[in-house]
Amino acid sequence: MGSYVPGTLQERQEMLRAIGMEREEELYADVPAGMLLTEPLNIPSGMSELEVRSKMEALAAENKVYKTVLRGAGAYDHYIPSIVKYIPAKEEFLTAYTPYQAEMSQGILQSIFEYQTMICQLTGMDVSNASVYDGATAAAEAAAMCRDRKRSVTLISAAVHPDTINTVRTYCYGSNTELRIVPCKDGKTDLDALKQMLTPDVASLVLQQPNFFGQLEDARAIGEAVHAAKAMFILSCDPLSLAILPTPKELGADVMVGEGQCLGLPIAWGGPYLGIMAATSKMMRKLPGRIVGETHDDAGNKAYVLSLQAREQHIRREKASSNICSNEALCALTAGLYMAAMGPEGMKEAARQTTAKAHYLQAELCKLPGVELKYGGAFYQEFVTVLPKRDAVLAALDEAGILGGLPLGENEILWCATEKNTRAELDRAVAIVKEVLA
Amino acid sequence: MKLIFEKSVPGRHSSLLPPCDVPAFELPETRQEPLELPELCENDVSRHYTQLCQRVHGVNCGFYPLGSCTMKYNPRIDEEAASLPGFTNVHPLAPKASVKGSLEVLDLAARYLCEISGMDGMTFQPAAGAHGEFTGVLLIKQYHDARGDKARTKIIVPDSAHGTNPATAAMCGYDVVNVASAPNGCVDLEALKAVLGPDIAGLMLTNPNTVGIFDENILEITRLVHACGGLCYYDGANLNAVMGHVRPGDMGFDCIHMNLHKTFATPHGGGGPGAGAVGCKAFLKEFLPKSALMEGEGHIQVRGFAGNFLVVVRALAYLLTLGREGVPEASANAVLNANYLMQKIKGSFTPAFDRVCMHEFVLDLSEFKKETGVSALDVAKSLIDNGMHPPTMYFPLIVHEALMLEPTETESKETLDEAAEVFRKLYDLAHTDPEYMHAAPHHAQIGRPDEVAAARNPVVRWVKA
Numbered sequence: 060m061g062s063y064v065p066g067t068l069q070e071r072q073e074m075l076r077a078i079g080m081e082r083e084e085e086l087y088a089d090v091p092a093g094m095l096l097t098e099p100l101n102i103p104s105g106m107s108e109l110e111v112r113s114k115m116e117a118l119a120a121e122n123k124v125y126k127t128v129l130r131g132a133g134a135y136d137h138y139i140p141s142i143v144k145y146i147p148a149k150e151e152f153l154t155a156y157t158p159y160q161a162e163m164s165q166g167i168l169q170s171i172f173e174y175q176t177m178i179c180q181l182t183g184m185d186v187s188n189a190s191v192y193d194g195a196t197a198a199a200e201a202a203a204m205c206r207d208r209k210r211s212v213t214l215i216s217a218a219v220h221p222d223t224i225n226t227v228r229t230y231c232y233g234s235n236t237e238l239r240i241v242p243c244k245d246g247k248t249d250l251d252a253l254k255q256m257l258t259p260d261v262a263s264l265v266l267q268q269p270n271f272f273g274q275l276e277d278a279r280a281i282g283e284a285v286h287a288a289k290a291m292f293i294l295s296c297d298p299l300s301l302a303i304l305p306t307p308k309e310l311g312a313d314v315m316v317g318e319g320q321c322l323g324l325p326i327a328w329g330g331p332y333l334g335i336m337a338a339t340s341k342m343m344r345k346l347p348g349r350i351v352g353e354t355h356d357d358a359g360n361k362a363y364v365l366s367l368q369a370r371e372q373h374i375r376r377e378k379a380s381s382n383i384c385s386n387e388a389l390c391a392l393t394a395g396l397y398m399a400a401m402g403p404e405g406m407k408e409a410a411r412q413t414t415a416k417a418h419y420l421q422a423e424l425c426k427l428p429g430v431e432l433k434y435g436g437a438f439y440q441e442f443v444t445v446l447p448k449r450d451a452v453l454a455a456l457d458e459a460g461i462l463g464g465l466p467l468g469e470n471e472i473l474w475c476a477t478e479k480n481t482r483a484e485l486d487r488a489v490a491i492v493k494e495v496l497a
Numbered sequence: 498m499k500l501i502f503e504k505s506v507p508g509r510h511s512s513l514l515p516p517c518d519v520p521a522f523e524l525p526e527t528r529q530e531p532l533e534l535p536e537l538c539e540n541d542v543s544r545h546y547t548q549l550c551q552r553v554h555g556v557n558c559g560f561y562p563l564g565s566c567t568m569k570y571n572p573r574i575d576e577e578a579a580s581l582p583g584f585t586n587v588h589p590l591a592p593k594a595s596v597k598g599s600l601e602v603l604d605l606a607a608r609y610l611c612e613i614s615g616m617d618g619m620t621f622q623p624a625a626g627a628h629g630e631f632t633g634v635l636l637i638k639q640y641h642d643a644r645g646d647k648a649r650t651k652i653i654v655p656d657s658a659h660g661t662n663p664a665t666a667a668m669c670g671y672d673v674v675n676v677a678s679a680p681n682g683c684v685d686l687e688a689l690k691a692v693l694g695p696d697i698a699g700l701m702l703t704n705p706n707t708v709g710i711f712d713e714n715i716l717e718i719t720r721l722v723h724a725c726g727g728l729c730y731y732d733g734a735n736l737n738a739v740m741g742h743v744r745p746g747d748m749g750f751d752c753i754h755m756n757l758h759k760t761f762a763t764p765h766g767g768g769g770p771g772a773g774a775v776g777c778k779a780f781l782k783e784f785l786p787k788s789a790l791m792e793g794e795g796h797i798q799v800r801g802f803a804g805n806f807l808v809v810v811r812a813l814a815y816l817l818t819l820g821r822e823g824v825p826e827a828s829a830n831a832v833l834n835a836n837y838l839m840q841k842i843k844g845s846f847t848p849a850f851d852r853v854c855m856h857e858f859v860l861d862l863s864e865f866k867k868e869t870g871v872s873a874l875d876v877a878k879s880l881i882d883n884g885m886h887p888p889t890m891y892f893p894l895i896v897h898e899a900l901m902l903e904p905t906e907t908e909s910k911e912t913l914d915e916a917a918e919v920f921r922k923l924y925d926l927a928h929t930d931p932e933y934m935h936a937a938p939h940h941a942q943i944g945r946p947d948e949v950a951a952a953r954n955p956v957v958r959w960v961k962a
Contacts, residue, residue: 060823077837125595153576176959193624230668325586331624354956376663382631396542
C-alpha cells in the first residue's frame with residue numbers, strides 16, 4: 060500500500076504516549092459507539108507508485124487522442140507554447156493555498172494582479188476579478204451582480220452555449236429569479252424579439268460573441284437596445300478572438316465574461332478551465348470573487364493584497380454577493396503566462412490564423428456537392444453546415460483520427476478550426492468528407 | 498520586483514507559430530483599440546515567473562498548518578497522471594466510445610468516494626467546495642419542490658460555520674437561521690429544537706465542527722432535522738479527520754460535498770482549481786446536475802461540461818495509492834498529529850477547548866493578549882519570520898483571538914516539534930519584547946500591507962505611466 064505518513068510505528072507510539080493514549084482507537088473516543096466502521100472500506104488495497112502509474116496510464120490509454128480536432132463548441136484546441144505547460148507545474152505555484160498571508164504570497168498576488176491587468180488590456184474593460192470557475196459560471200455570476208430589487212429578470216440569447224444557458228437557469232432557480240430566452244433568427248439573436256422582451260423588470264441580457272453557432276452577433280446594436288431599456292449588457296466573449304475583434308468595451312458591455320480555456324489551457328475533457336469576469340469601474344464593487352489590489356507596506360514598499368473583501372462571504376456571510384472562495388487561480392496564472400508568451404503580435408497572429416483556417420475549411424467543404432452553409436453571417440472560427448450522410452461523414456473522419464465537428468439537429472455539423480490545423484490536415488479532412496459523399 | 502509590463506520592450510517576441518498556410522481572411526469589423534499586452538522574449542518570461550515563484554510558499558516548500566484547509570503534501574505522481582496526453586488532449590464533446598478512460602476515471606472515483614462518504618450517487622461537476630455547497634443545497638431545494646412543499650424557506654446554519662454556508666443558503670433563495678453553539682463548540686440541541694418546524698428546508702453542518710470537535714450528538718441532530726421534514730447537508734471541509742473511520746452517510750446526512758483539493762491531496766494552485774465532489778443518498782440522485790450538451794436538458798447544471806476533470810484524475814491516483822488501508826491511516830495520523838501538536842503547544846498557548854481534538858484545534862489568545870498586548874495577528878505574522886505559514890486567523894468567529902491549526906498527517910514528528918518550539922519562543926518573546934511582535938514580520942517579502950488603503954483607493958490593475 061502507499062502512504063504519505065512519515066511517522067514510523069515507533070514514532071507514532073511515542074506521540075500517542077505523549078498525549079496520554081495507549082492505542083490509536085482512543086483518538087476516536089468521541090464518536091458514538093456503533094457509528095465507527097468495523098469493517099475495512101470496500102475499496103481496493105493501496106498500491107505502490109509504480110503500480111499507480113501503470114493503472115493511470117492504462118486508463119488514459121482507453122481514451123482516444125485525435126490527431127486532428129475540428130470540434131469546438133466551448134472547448135478549443137489551440138496551440139499551447141511549451142513554457143506555458145512547465146511554469147505552472149512549479150511546486151511553489153502549484154501547492155500554495157489562497158494568498159491569505161500577503162507577506163509570504165507576493166508572487167501569487169502579483170501574478171493575479173498582472174492577469175487582471177492583461178484581461179483589462181485584452182477586453183478594454185476597467186476591472187477584472189481574479190477568476191471564477193469557468194465561462195458558464197461567469198455568466199451566471201454576472202447575471203446575479205446585475206439584479207436589484209426592481210429588476211430581477213435575466214434575458215439570455217438562445218444562441219448562447221447550451222451549458223451556459225443551463226447553468227444560468229440553475230443559478231436563477233437558486234435565487235428564485237426568472238430567466239427568459241431570447242429567440243434566434245438565422246443563427247443570430249433576434250433583435251426585434253429582444254426589443255419586445257426588454258420590459259422594465261429586465262435586469263440584464265447575456266449575449267455570446269461569437270455565438271454558439273459561430274456567428275458574429277450585431278452586438279453593438281443589441282447593446283444599444285439593452286441600454287435604451289436601462290438594463291445591463293453582459294457579453295460573453297472568446298478572449299483570444301478579442302486580439303482582432305472589437306472589444307466588449309467598444310461594443311458597450313457593462314460586464315464581460317468568457318471561457319478562458321483558449322488562453323493556454325488544454326481541452327482536458329472539460330476542465331479545469333477559467334472563468335473570466337471583467338466590468339466597468341462603476342460595477343467594481345459588485346464583482347464577485349477575489350480581486351487583488353496594490354497597496355504599500357508599513358515601510359512604504361509596493362505590496363499586493365486580496366482587496367475589497369467587504370463584498371465576500373467570509374465577511375458578509377448571507378449578505379455576500381456570491382459564495383465563491385476557491386477560484387481557478389493557477390489557470391489565471393496560466394492564461395497570464397500564455398498572453399505574456401504570445402505577446403500582442405502572437406495573440407493577433409493566433410486569432411488571425413484561426414479565422415483564416417476556419418474560413419478555408421468552410422470554403423473547401425462547401426465546394427462539395429450537397430454541403431451547404433447553414434447561416435450566412437460573418438463568423439470567426441466556427442460554422443454550421445447542412446449535409447447528407449452526416450453520421451457516415453463523422454464516422455469516416457473518426458476512423459482517420461480526425462474528430463469532426465459537433466453534430467447538431469438532424470443533418471448539421473458545427474465545425475471549428477484553429478491556428479493549430481495545417482492546410483494539409485484540413486485538405487485531408489475535406490477529402491474524406493468528399494469520399495463519403497461521392 | 499518589477500511588474501511584467503515594466504519589463505516589456507517594444508518589438509520583442511518569441512517564435513511560436515509558423516506562417517499561415519492558407520489565404521488570410523478579413524473580418525468585416527475589427528478591434529480599433531490598440532492591444533497593449535507586454536512584449537517579451539521567452540527567457541524574459543521564464544525569468545519573470547521564476548522570480549514570482551520564489552516569492553510563494555507552498556505546502557511542498559514547508560509547514561502550512563492553515564486550519565480548515567487541509568494542506569497536506571501534494572504527490573508528484575498525481576501531477577504526472579493528470580498530464581498524460583490521454584487525459585489532457587481529450588475533447589469534452591468527443592463521442593462517448595472514444596472517452597472510455599475518462600468515464601472510468603469518474604466511475605472509479607465516484608465508487609471510492611461513495612464508499613468513503615456513505616453516499617449512493619456522486620457528481621464531479623462542482624469546481625470547488627463552495628460550489629459543492631451550492632449544488633448540495635440545490636438538491637435539497639429540488640427535493641422539496643418535487644414534493645410540492647413550498648413552505649420550507651429556511652436553512653439552519655450554526656454560528657461556528659464557515660461564511661460560505663450562509664452565503665450558499667442565500668444563493669439558493671433561503672433565509673438563514675443562525676443557531677448558537679453550546680459552550681463546548683457543538684450544536685446546542687435546545688437551540689436547534691427551538692427553530693425546527695415546517696418551514697425548515699435543511700441543516701448545513703460540518704462534523705467534526707470548525708473547532709475540531711466531533712459532535713457526539715450527531716445522530717440526534719440529524720434525527721431531529723429529519724423529524725421536522727428537513728434534510729441534512731454535510732460540509733466535507735473537515736472530512737480528513739474521519740475518512741475510513743466513520744461516514745457522513747452513517748451520521749444521518751443526506752448529501753455532502755468533499756473538497757478534493759483538501760482531503761484528497763490535489764494541489765490548490767494558489768487559490769484553485771479545486772473540485773467539490775457532491776455525493777447524495779439514492780433518493781436524491783435524480784436531482785444531480787448534468788451538462789445539457791453532454792447529457793441532455795432537464796437537469797440542473799452548475800458549470801460547463803463534467804467539471805474539473807484533471808483534478809478528479811489526481812484525486813483518483815491518490816485514492817489508488819492509499820487504498821483501503823491508507824485512507825483510514827491518513828485520517829488517524831491527521832488526528833494524532835493535531836493532538837500531539839496541541840499537547841506540545843499547550844505549555845504556552847491555551848487551546849479554546851482543552852480536550853481531545855480531531856484533525857485540527859483552535860487556540861484562544863484572548864487572555865494572552867490581555868496579558869501581553871500581543872494579538873493573534875501579531876503571532877501569525879511572527880510565524881512568517883520563522884518560515885512557517887500561519888494558521889487560520891480569527892476563525893471560527895465564536896472564539897476570540899483565534900488561531901486554528903491543522904497540521905495534517907503528512908508532517909513528521911520533527912516538524913511538529915520544531916513548530917511547537919517556535920510557538921514557545923514566540924510566547925516568551927511576547928512577554929519580553931511585544932513591540933517587536935507588533936511590527937512583525939521583519940524578514941518577509943514585505944512588511945504588513947496597508948489593506949485599508951487598498952480598499953479605500955482601489956488600484957486593481959497596472960496603468961502605463
